[in-house]
Amino acid sequence: xxxxxxxxVEPGVxxxxxxxxxxxxxxxxxxRFATAGSVDDGKSxxxxxxxxxxxxxxxxxxxxxxxxxxxxxxxxDNDSAQKIDLALLTDGLRAEREQxxxxxxxxxxxxxxxxxxxxxxxxxxxxxxxxTVTGASTADAVVVLIDARKGVLEQTRRHLSVLRLLRVPxxxxxxxxxxxxxxxxEAFRAIEAEVQSVAAQIGxxxxxxxxxxxxxxxxxxxxxxxxxWYTGPGLLQILEALPTLDEVERGLEPxxxxxxxxxxxxxxxxxxxxxxxxxxxxxxxxxxxxxxVASGSVSVGDAITVLPSGRTATVVGIDFAGRSLERAVAxxxxxLRLSEEIDIARxxxxxxxxxxxxxxxxxxxxxxxxxxxPLREGAKVLIKHGSKTVQGLVRxxxxxxxxxxxxxxxxxxxxxxDIGTAQIRLASALPLETYALHRRTGAFLVxxxxxxxxxxxxxVKDHPGDREGERYVI
Amino acid sequence: xxxxxxxxxxxxxxxxxxxxxxxxxxDLLESEAIxxxxxxxxxxxxxxxxxxxxxxxxxxxxxxxxxFWPGKVPFPVLHVDTGHNFPEVIDFRDRTVERLxxxxxxxxxxxxxxxxxxxxxxxxxxNPLQTVPLLDAIARNKFDAVFxxxxxxxDKARAKERIxxxxxxxxxxxxxxxxxxxxxxxxxxxxxxxxVRAFPISNWTELDVWRYIAREGxxxxxxxxxxxxxxxxxxxxxxxxGEVSQPRPGEDVVTxxxxxxxxxxxxxxxxxxxxxxxxxDVVREVxxxxxxxxxxxxxxxxxxxxxxxxxxxDGYF
Ligand SMILES: Nc1nc2c(ncn2[C@@H]2O[C@H](COP(=O)(O)OP(=O)(O)OP(=O)(O)O)[C@@H](O)[C@H]2O)c(=O)[nH]1
Ligand SMILES: [Mg+2]
Numbered sequence: 001x002x003x004x005x006x007x008x009v010e011p012g013v014x015x016x017x018x019x020x021x022x023x024x025x026x027x028x029x030x031x032r033f034a035t036a037g038s039v040d041d042g043k044s045x046x047x048x049x050x051x052x053x054x055x056x057x058x059x060x061x062x063x064x065x066x067x068x069x070x071x072x073x074x075x076x077d078n079d080s081a082q083k084i085d086l087a088l089l090t091d092g093l094r095a096e097r098e099q100x101x102x103x104x105x106x107x108x109x110x111x112x113x114x115x116x117x118x119x120x121x122x123x124x125x126x127x128x129x130x131x132t133v134t135g136a137s138t139a140d141a142v143v144v145l146i147d148a149r150k151g152v153l154e155q156t157r158r159h160l161s162v163l164r165l166l167r168v169p170x171x172x173x174x175x176x177x178x179x180x181x182x183x184x185x186e187a188f189r190a191i192e193a194e195v196q197s198v199a200a201q202i203g204x205x206x207x208x209x210x211x212x213x214x215x216x217x218x219x220x221x222x223x224x225x226x227x228x229w230y231t232g233p234g235l236l237q238i239l240e241a242l243p244t245l246d247e248v249e250r251g252l253e254p255x256x257x258x259x260x261x262x263x264x265x266x267x268x269x270x271x272x273x274x275x276x277x278x279x280x281x282x283x284x285x286x287x288x289x290x291x292x293v294a295s296g297s298v299s300v301g302d303a304i305t306v307l308p309s310g311r312t313a314t315v316v317g318i319d320f321a322g323r324s325l326e327r328a329v330a331x332x333x334x335x336l337r338l339s340e341e342i343d344i345a346r347x348x349x350x351x352x353x354x355x356x357x358x359x360x361x362x363x364x365x366x367x368x369x370x371x372x373x374p375l376r377e378g379a380k381v382l383i384k385h386g387s388k389t390v391q392g393l394v395r396x397x398x399x400x401x402x403x404x405x406x407x408x409x410x411x412x413x414x415x416x417x418d419i420g421t422a423q424i425r426l427a428s429a430l431p432l433e434t435y436a437l438h439r440r441t442g443a444f445l446v447x448x449x450x451x452x453x454x455x456x457x458x459x460v461k462d463h464p465g466d467r468e469g470e471r472y473v474i
Numbered sequence: 475x476x477x478x479x480x481x482x483x484x485x486x487x488x489x490x491x492x493x494x495x496x497x498x499x500x501d502l503l504e505s506e507a508i509x510x511x512x513x514x515x516x517x518x519x520x521x522x523x524x525x526x527x528x529x530x531x532x533x534x535x536x537x538x539x540x541x542f543w544p545g546k547v548p549f550p551v552l553h554v555d556t557g558h559n560f561p562e563v564i565d566f567r568d569r570t571v572e573r574l575x576x577x578x579x580x581x582x583x584x585x586x587x588x589x590x591x592x593x594x595x596x597x598x599x600x601n602p603l604q605t606v607p608l609l610d611a612i613a614r615n616k617f618d619a620v621f622x623x624x625x626x627x628x629d630k631a632r633a634k635e636r637i638x639x640x641x642x643x644x645x646x647x648x649x650x651x652x653x654x655x656x657x658x659x660x661x662x663x664x665x666x667x668x669x670v671r672a673f674p675i676s677n678w679t680e681l682d683v684w685r686y687i688a689r690e691g692x693x694x695x696x697x698x699x700x701x702x703x704x705x706x707x708x709x710x711x712x713x714x715x716g717e718v719s720q721p722r723p724g725e726d727v728v729t730x731x732x733x734x735x736x737x738x739x740x741x742x743x744x745x746x747x748x749x750x751x752x753x754x755d756v757v758r759e760v761x762x763x764x765x766x767x768x769x770x771x772x773x774x775x776x777x778x779x780x781x782x783x784x785x786x787x788d789g790y791f
Contacts (some may be wrong), residue, residue, distance in 0.1 A: 030499040038722070058771030071640055088685025093782045104652055106633045107626040111680045116499045119678055126689050130616070130654040134636075137656045246497075260512040265545030271575040273544050283544045292509040292658070321540035333508040333541070347517050370654050393780065444655050452663025457656045 030291035032118045034135040035171045036163065037145035039124035044102050046145060046214035048086025050236060051297030056110030057089065065089055068097070083204035090121040096227040100419055103128055105135040112426055114240040119238070130370035130418045133162055133457055136364030137443075140244045141170035143235065148181045148211070151191050152198055157322075157403045161419055164202045165368055165459060167439060170242045171199070174235060178227065179213040185229040201406050210235055212248040244332055249439070253443040255296035255304075255353035256433075256441045259289045259348045263335055271320040288319055289333035289344055291387070294440040296352065298336070306342060307349040307431035308359035317363040329453070330440070349431045349441070359429040364394065366435070367446065368419050368457040375414040375422070375446075381445040381455065383426060391449070398422060414456075421461065435459035482598045491762065496505045500686050507674035508541040509658060509732055510637060511621070514672045515541075517662045518619035521672075522579065522612075524791065525551035527567035527692055528621030528737040533683055538621075550577035551642045552620070554608045556600040558583035558740040566695040581607035581613060599742040600716065609645040612669060613710050615699060619662065619670045622791050623644045628768055631783035637676050643667040645789025671791075680735075680759050680767045688753040700751045711744025711771060735760075735767045743773045 035043040051057050057065075065088045074085040079331050090106035091097055102123040110117050122133035123143075127223040142163050148158055163171055164175050173195050192209045199207045210219055212235060216226030216462045219234045232240070272284055298304075302315045317337035318325040328334045336350060343351070363383065369375055375397060383392040400411035401421040414420045437440030446456035497505075514521055523538065525531045538547045543553050544733040551571060555564075571578045583603050586592040612620060626633045636655045639647060653661060662670050675683070687694065705728060706721040712732055713719050718741045721727055732745035732758070750759045763770070782790075 028499060028500045029497075058766045059764045060767070064769075090630075094632055094782070103650055104634050107677065108633065109627050109677070131652070134654045134656060136566070138658070180571045254668060260509070261516050262547055263542060265542075268546050269547070270539060270542075270544055270546045271573065274546075286544055290512055292505060319638055321543045326476060329497070331502065331505055331509075333505040333512070335543075337481070382663075384661065386659075387513070414749055427651070440657070443659065445659050445661055447661055447663060452661070452665060454656070455651050457654070 011234075028115045029244060029247075030118065030240065031115050031141070031242070032107075032139050032146070033141040033143060033352045034120035034132075034139040035143050035145065036132055036136060036159040037124055037148070038150075038153040038159075039101060040311050041124060041145040041147045041150075041156075042214040043124060043143075043145050044087035044106075044121050044226055046176060046212065046220065046235075047106075047108065047119060048084075048089040049111055049214045049217055049220045050107060050119070051089055052086060053217055054098040054110055054112055054236065055364070056108075061089070074094050074469065082379050084287070089251070095313065100430075101125055104131045104174060107374060112236070112240060112276075113373050117239070124155060126158070126417060129158065131163070132159060133166070133368055133370060136163060136166055136168055137457065139168055140376070141172060141242050142168045143172045143174055143238065143239075145174050145214075146191060146195065148175050148187055148191060150176045152194050154403060157198060157406075158201075158417065160198060160202050160204055161401060161403065162368060164204045164459070165366055165419060167435065168207075169248055171464045172211050172235070173199075174214075176213045176214050177217060178211045183211075183224075183226040185227075188227075188230070196238070208232070208238060210238070229414075245439070249295065253295035253438060255298045255302070255350075255352040256294040257289075257291050257297070257298065257336065257350040258294055258344055258388070258441075258450065259291050259344055259350060260387050261290045261346055262344065263288045263290050287341070288337045289318070290333075290335045291350075292330050292333045293330040294386070295314065295330050295438065297327055298325040299353070303353040304336075305348050305353045305356065307351055308429050309343065309348070309358060311340070311344075312340045312353055313342055315339075318409050347386070349386060351431070356431060356433075359431045361429045362428045363424040363430070363432060363444075363458075364421070364424055364461040364463060365424060365444075366419065366459045366461055367414060367422050368459075369414040369455065371448070371453060371455040373448065373453075373455065374416075374422075375455070377412065379448055381424075382449050383430075383444050383458070384447055385425065385430050385432070385444040386441065388430065389447070390430065392424040392446075395403050395423040395425050404416055432460045434462040436462070476785065490595050492669065498706045500682060500689060500726045500743055502676070503678050503682055504537065504540075505688070506658075506677065506758055507537045510660065510672060511538055511541045512663065512675040513637075513660050514606065514619050514621065514670075514674075518670070520615065520617050521549045521619040522552045522615065522623065523547075523549060523621040524623065525567065525571075525578075527553075527563040528623070529687065529698060530625065530675065531682060531690060532570070532694055533678075533686065534621060534623045535570065535574070536690060538606070542704045546575055549621075550579055550615075552579045552581065552608075552611055552617070554581045554618055555583060556602045556604060557587075558600050560695070560714075560734075560737060560740055562697055563737050569728055579611055581611035586610075590633065590732045597742075599739060601739045601742055602785055602790070604791070605645070605785065606786065608791070609789050612645070617669060618664065621674065624671075624673045624676050624791060625677050625680070625683075628766075629718065629782040631780065631786055634784075635676070635786070637673050638662055639673065640664060641669050641670045641671060641789065647667075647671075647786045647789070649783065649787070668743055681757070684753070684760050688757055697734045697737065697745075699753075699756065700731050700748045701747065702729055703732050704728070705730050705732060705745060710745075712747060713744055714740065716740050734788055736771045743753070746770055 040206040069085040122135040379394045399408035442460040444458040704715040706725040733748040750756045
């Protein structure tokens with residue numbers, strides 16, 4: 001038990017149980033993962049356990065959580081972690097603590113010898129699905145929790161559908177509270193089979209299923225002696241080994257670069273450059289396009305095409321804060337200099353020549369509807385794609401996902417938390433790409449033109465949807 | 475020419491870069507922050523950056539200079555001055571603003587107190603008093619986006635906040651009704667009177683900040699490094715002897731080698747005993763620390779369990 005008896009201790013020595021680890025010092029790679037699953041299945045407790053057992057909790061935080069746990073009458077007695085309500089490590093809002101549920105995503109950070117983690121603990125309650133979509137949208141992996149006593153619930157199916165929709169690279173299912181079914185292999189195998197069948201139905205592949213007890217720590221950081229029948233890796237071991245999204249896609253996707261800004265300082269040079277006479281002169285005509293490589297890589301000398309205009313040029317320089325690079329890869333933020341003075345503005349996409357089809361004013365999409373304001377045919381919305389925002393007219397809602405059959409049924413609109421398909425006519429053409437093949441250039445936001453709120457997560461589809469006959473013809 | 479961004483290893487010779495692009499966690503965090511800074515500048519009419527001279531705001535300014543190179547940083551900086559500053563930090567602030575050719579706006583807590591629009595608190599702490607001058611400066615300057623150096627690892631309420639955080643007409647944060655924030659598509663739309671707080675370094679930890687400061691050779695106010703100072707112990711922290719923090723009877727003044735992990739209002743920011751005199755010493759010290767940065771140094775966060783959340787709801791940073 002760690003208490004804050006003397007905070008005036010001299011720092012500098014690493015006592016047992018600090019966050020000193022190889023990747024904390026050297027950097028290592030960065031892996032993002034999120035939790036999902038039905039309410040009370042133990043997501044926050046699992047996250048707390050992971051942080052606690054990987055020694056990522058510092059003494060004052062542990063001390064504060066211990067005090068709050070005691071005030072709330074939380075009492076386990078075996079090891080120190082059971083004296084605290086581990087969920088309090090992430091449930092940081094007053095309302096969350098009062099109700100004992102997670103409302104919005106909590107981001108936590110920890111590092112092991114292998115890599116640094118950004119962890120997004122998401123809510124399970126159906127009302128807060130939008131927050132879970134937020135947490136999952138940037139994740140390299142999502143851990144879906146299932147209560148071993150309850151099996152797959154409706155919210156589990158909804159979350160798995162969302163993960164399929166977002167194409168989260170890796171889905172790991174943790175069958176939690178295995179302590180409450182006496183560490184029974186039979187119970188675990190039954191849920192494992194159910195999970196695999198549901199996952200296959202939805203189209204989520206390569207799902208790993210692990211029996212865990214978030215409360216007692218079994219198979220979270222350490223493999224458990226209570227589950228000798230389970231021979232696979234523990235949860236943390238899995239998370240340390242999975243490749244990141246950028247590692248998975250490296251070299252597979254063509255170069256895409258949404259232009260954020262044109263950098264043309266003219267008179268407004270950085271003072272240190274303006275003061276150096278020769279440098280000042282050479283930067284006076286500087287012109288470059290700033291952005292983040294969305295996919296693929298670019299090298300000096302590459303032929304590029306600007307979308308939607310179709311103009312072409314050659315990359316003559318890749319700049320980053322005074323350094324010239326030969327090559328940049330996703331997701332580096334850089335500035336590109338081109339051989340021609342062509343008209344390029346924010347919102348344009350610079351792409352490797354010969355890798356893009358046609359820009360389009362017709363958008364066929366899957367939508368994950370995140371607003372209490374329903375979607376109706378005929379609605380005018382804003383579409384934010386890359387660095388460009390255009391108006392859109394919802395021509396037709398072409399289907400809605402049924403969470404029991406996983407079939408698309410007919411629908412005239414979408415309500416909060418529905419997943420469906422729609423046809424949208426855009427005010428100007430965008431370089432749309434199928435999300436199924438291009439994660440970063442196939443995603444868009446649907447925004448309310450009146451109040452500016454985000455209404456939906458959108459994913460570009462390559463065909464018009466299920467009501468083929470109603471395809472809007474230009 | 476190589477594209478690898480190497481990090482200067484702690485106390486080891488610089489290794490010659492090789493011909494592959496391997497992005498480490500600092501490269502990824504840097505790229506994410508620069509993307510966000512550029513998005514905000516592109517989409518908002520009047521952005522500003524909160525700049526106190528503290529390490530996170532210095533880091534933010536460094537990232538902004540990189541984002542717009544060779545142009546100058548295209549927005550002014552705003553300091554909410556509690557009047558209880560460390561003189562060396564104000565000095566550093568002014569030198570930095572001058573070096574980068576920026577416009578500095580100051581919101582003064584002291585002026586609000588002098589005009590009777592704010593009352594001094596019984597505990598003498600002025601950090602919570604910053605909200606009113608902050609909102610006033612935002613409204614006066616019509617800033618529609620304000621960059622902050624807030625990090626999610628600082629506090630459990632900050633851990634919940636979006637990278638672009640919408641504030642209403644009263645500057646309030648509504649933690650129960652935040653917009654979804656999907657992929658790296660940031661939605662900064664707002665109506666008249668609302669504004670947005672942008673936190674590009676949300677995903678950095680204290681250790682990331684220090685490793686980056688070491689790698690980039692970023693200058694900080696000297697009090698971040700070990701120095702001798704007259705201090706006394708209060709609330710489990712070493713407090714500097716100064717105009718606004720005087721020892722009470724029974725609080726013995728000693729000269730100790732200390733450094734600051736955060737720099738805020740002198741009346742409530744504590745120092746830690748430390749011999750870390752160089753940036754590499756600090757990296758090692760932070761990596762080994764058993765206390766969080768705010769836990770070790772901020773009296774104002776100990777007021778209640780949800781002190782930060784309550785202040786943020788009222789419009790605080
Ligand atoms: N026995 C047992 N109880 C557990 C386990 N994991 C979690 N619990 C308990 O289950 C309850 C809910 O846990 P939480 O971690 O808050 O659940 P959650 O999934 O984060 O809930 P939401 O975020 O609100 O959806 C708490 O009372 C936990 O103590 C476990 O492995 N075994
Ligand atoms: Mg939870």
